[in-house]
Structures are given as structure tokens and as C-alpha cells.
Amino acid sequence: MTGGTRGLGLAVGRMLAERGWRTTVLGLDPGRLEKVRAMAEAEGLDLRAVRADVTSEESVREVFAELTTDQPLHLCVNNAGRNLSRLLLRKPRDEGAAELLTHPLDDWEKTLRLCLTGVFLVGREAAASMVRHQVAGAIVNVSSGLAAGAYGQSAYTAAKAGVEALTRTWSYELGPYGIRVAAVAPGVMDGEALREKSTAFPRHAHYMDGLKRFVPLGRWGAEEEIADAVCFAAENPYVTGSVIRVDGGGPPGWVP
Ligand SMILES: NC(=O)c1ccc[n+]([C@@H]2O[C@H](COP(=O)([O-])OP(=O)(O)OC[C@H]3O[C@@H](n4cnc5c(N)ncnc54)[C@H](OP(=O)(O)O)[C@@H]3O)[C@@H](O)[C@H]2O)c1
Structure with a gap:
């Protein structure tokens, strides 16, 4: 279980352990690991x-x-990932400046590295281990409701669309070994990540409040509600190749 030191990952790790799975969560921050x-x-x-x-x-x-x-x-649950908001290009605030500001390549590469390459590296080792030990196991990847595209989200949406493509590709390749691969695509979660960003950027908080109107259920998801879907994908023996959307019905993607 990657990215299990906080947020959704911690909720999933906890739920799996409560359901009797011997669970190991991976993370980076030593303080959070200790907690x-x-x-x-x-x-x-x-x-x-x-x-x-x-x-x-x-x-x-x-x-x-x-x-x-x-x-x-x-x-194996591939959950580690982080959203990044960057426009492909924008006009500088200074009216006199001639140059457009463009999406830094470094931001693109870091987001793809964490959200997509990380899933590839971990999924590859997990599948190899299952095949070596002849285990008919499961890989569950955490995608996002934004995988279909969203305003100001080039790198993140591309990475999550890649995660959904990997999910289907691996379900074909690993099915013959009895290994299932599925994805869960959460909508916005009312969790630590959202609270941190909203506190740091009040405009973001205002924007997100407005966006809630487009969610048929009128609220953000609880981490436990998403964790429950991850456990379902992990445990149901006939689920493979699917992306389970758990998003209260929307919104379909962020708009300006
Ligand atoms: N939050 C939402 O509303 C939302 C919506 C849709 C999809 N998602 C997806 O759900 C997943 C979890 O989101 P979240 O909001 O719960 O995230 P979060 O609170 O930011 O937590 C991210 C986790 O990933 C770990 N991590 C980050 N970089 C890592 C690395 N290089 N190696 C190993 N672990 C690393 C962090 O560990 P440390 O803290 O120890 O570094 C932390 O445990 C992500 O894939 C995200 O894209 C989230």
C-alpha cells in the first residue's frame, strides 16, 4: 500500500488491517511513518x-x-500521488511584459514521476512477486475523477489517464496468472490535502466551494467512503480491468 502515511492511503491501510489483511504502508516522511x-x-x-x-x-x-x-x-494498492495545478500558459500579471508564462517542464516531470511512473515501478514489482509465488492476487490503482481532463491540470490529468490505461493493460496481461487489476477514481475528498490547500490559498477554497454545486450529492467524499471502494476492488474475485468511480456523481472535470 503506497502513500499510506496520511489521507486516503492511511484510511485504506487502516481499513485493510481492520478487515484482517496483514498490511504494510509505504511513505517517505519519517515522522508520519512513526505516527x-x-x-x-x-x-x-x-x-x-x-x-x-x-x-x-x-x-x-x-x-x-x-x-x-x-x-x-x-x-498491492498504488495510492501515492499528488495533485498539481498549473496552466499550460498564462499571461503575466504585468501588462507590459511580452512573454507568456508556460507550464514548467520540471513540474510536468515530477508529477508524472510520482503519479504514473511510481505506479508502474510498484505495480511491476508487485506483479512479479505474485507470479513468482504463484499468488492469484490483486493490484488496485488510485486514479482520479480528473482523469478525463480538467482545467489547469495538464500533468495530473495525463498521469491519471495513464493510470487508468495501465489498469486495463495489466488486467489483460496478468489475468492469465489469476491476478486482477482495478482502479478506483475518487472525486474530491474532504481530507487533509484539501484542507491544507484551502488554508494556504483562500481563492482555492472559494473556487472549490463553488464547484460543490455540480456534485449531485452536494458534498465531498469522506476518505472512508473511497477506502471502502478500494477494499471492494481488492476483495471481489470477479472485478478486473474496471475503473470504479466514487465521486458523488461529479463534477465531470474542473472548469475555469
Ligand atoms: N485528495 C483528493 O481529493 C483526491 C481526489 C482524487 C484522487 N486522489 C488521489 O488519491 C491519492 C491519495 O491522495 P491524498 O489526498 O490522500 O494524498 P496526500 O494526503 O497528499 O498523501 C499522499 C501520500 O503519498 C505519499 N507519498 C508522496 N510522495 C511519495 C513518494 N515519492 N514515495 C512514497 N510515498 C509518497 C505521502 O507520504 P509522506 O507524507 O510520508 O511523504 C502520503 O502518504 C492520490 O493518488 C491522489 O491523486 C485524491
């Missing part, structure tokens, strides 16, 4: 927290060698 260990101990959950960087092939290989050489892996 997860303390929480697991306090609540008596079979939940380990291990440091690994999903953007590094070496780090992913090392953690899989440590965790799966002697014991089979039955489930």
Missing part, C-alpha cells in the same frame, strides 16, 4: 509502516526484496 506505527500499536492493528520512495526504481526494488522475498504478496 502510523504508534497508531497501529495503540489500536492493536497488524499494520507496519516502512520508508520507500515510489519514484525511485532502486528504493522500490529494495523494499520489495525486504518485504516479499520470503512471504507472498496478495494485494
Whole structure:
């Protein structure tokens, strides 16, 4: 389970452990990893927290060698990811400036590296481990309601569309080994990430409030509601190749 030190990942890790899965969550921040260990101990959950960087092939290989050489892996949840808002281009605030400002390549590459390459690196090791141990396991990828495209989201939407394509491709390739691959696409979640961004950027908070009108259920999702869908995809033996949308009915994509 990647990105399991907070937000949706922590909710999924916790729910899996409560349902009897021996769970390991991966994350980067040592302080957050320690908090997860303390929480697991306090609540008596079979939940380990291990440091690994999903953007590094070496780090992913090392953690899989440590965790799966002697014991089979039955489930991999690819959750680590982060939204980035950047316009492809915009006019400078200074009316006199001639140059348009354009989406930095570095931002594009970092987002693709975390949200798409990370899924590829972890999914590849997970599938290899399952095949080596002859485990008919499952891989569940976390996509986003924005995978279809959204204003100001070039890198993130491209990455999540890639995640959905990988999900279908791997379901074809891994089905013959009995391995299922599915994705869950959340709408906006009322969680730490949204609260942090809204506090840092009041205009964002205002924009998001307006967007809520386009959600038929009129509210953002709870992390536990999305986690429940991840557990369903993990546990239902006939689910593969699908993207399960859990978004209260919309919105279809962010608009200006
Ligand atoms: N929040 C939403 O409204 C929303 C909506 C649709 C889809 N999603 C998707 O749902 C997933 C979780 O979102 P969230 O809002 O819960 O995220 P979050 O609160 O920002 O948490 C991200 C997690 O990913 C981990 N992470 C970041 N970079 C990593 C790296 N290089 N290697 C390993 N772990 C790394 C973080 O660990 P550390 O903190 O330890 O670094 C953290 O546990 C993402 O894929 C996101 O795109 C979110």
C-alpha cells in the first residue's frame, strides 16, 4: 500500500488491517511513518509502516526484496500521488511584459514521476512477486475523477489517464496468472490535502466551494467512503480491468 502515511492511503491501510489483511504502508516522511506505527500499536492493528520512495526504481526494488522475498504478496494498492495545478500558459500579471508564462517542464516531470511512473515501478514489482509465488492476487490503482481532463491540470490529468490505461493493460496481461487489476477514481475528498490547500490559498477554497454545486450529492467524499471502494476492488474475485468511480456523481472535470 503506497502513500499510506496520511489521507486516503492511511484510511485504506487502516481499513485493510481492520478487515484482517496483514498490511504494510509505504511513505517517505519519517515522522508520519512513526505516527502510523504508534497508531497501529495503540489500536492493536497488524499494520507496519516502512520508508520507500515510489519514484525511485532502486528504493522500490529494495523494499520489495525486504518485504516479499520470503512471504507472498496478495494485494498491492498504488495510492501515492499528488495533485498539481498549473496552466499550460498564462499571461503575466504585468501588462507590459511580452512573454507568456508556460507550464514548467520540471513540474510536468515530477508529477508524472510520482503519479504514473511510481505506479508502474510498484505495480511491476508487485506483479512479479505474485507470479513468482504463484499468488492469484490483486493490484488496485488510485486514479482520479480528473482523469478525463480538467482545467489547469495538464500533468495530473495525463498521469491519471495513464493510470487508468495501465489498469486495463495489466488486467489483460496478468489475468492469465489469476491476478486482477482495478482502479478506483475518487472525486474530491474532504481530507487533509484539501484542507491544507484551502488554508494556504483562500481563492482555492472559494473556487472549490463553488464547484460543490455540480456534485449531485452536494458534498465531498469522506476518505472512508473511497477506502471502502478500494477494499471492494481488492476483495471481489470477479472485478478486473474496471475503473470504479466514487465521486458523488461529479463534477465531470474542473472548469475555469
Ligand atoms: N485528495 C483528493 O481529493 C483526491 C481526489 C482524487 C484522487 N486522489 C488521489 O488519491 C491519492 C491519495 O491522495 P491524498 O489526498 O490522500 O494524498 P496526500 O494526503 O497528499 O498523501 C499522499 C501520500 O503519498 C505519499 N507519498 C508522496 N510522495 C511519495 C513518494 N515519492 N514515495 C512514497 N510515498 C509518497 C505521502 O507520504 P509522506 O507524507 O510520508 O511523504 C502520503 O502518504 C492520490 O493518488 C491522489 O491523486 C485524491
